[in-house]
Amino acid sequence: MAQVLVQLKIMPESVDVNLDAVLEDVKEVIEDFGGEFSKCDVEPVAFGLKALKIVLIIDEQNSNLDPLEEGIAKINGVNSVSVEDVRRLFG
Numbered sequence: 001m002a003q004v005l006v007q008l009k010i011m012p013e014s015v016d017v018n019l020d021a022v023l024e025d026v027k028e029v030i031e032d033f034g035g036e037f038s039k040c041d042v043e044p045v046a047f048g049l050k051a052l053k054i055v056l057i058i059d060e061q062n063s064n065l066d067p068l069e070e071g072i073a074k075i076n077g078v079n080s081v082s083v084e085d086v087r088r089l090f091g
Contacts, residue, residue, distance in 0.1 A: 002060040007085040010052040017077035029071040
């Protein structure tokens with residue numbers, strides 16, 4: 001079975017949100033979804049607001065990302081979640 005690389009952009013509710021705590025909760029949601037956390041980058045947006053860019057790997061058969069997005073959206077401090085990129089991994 002092939003694997004798929006997924007990149008998510010997570011926007012916090014405000015500049016006061018603890019991004020480290022959000023990241024830990026996101027990792028739990030990814031694990032519960034059956035994915036594998038790969039990396040996280042913090043991207044400045046504007047006026048001190050920063051977004052989390054999460055990269056994870058999932059099995060191709062588990063390609064419905066709606067439950068993952070809904071789980072992350074329920075995390076305290078998360079304003080929005082968007083799928084930025086989806087790629088099939090070869091090799």
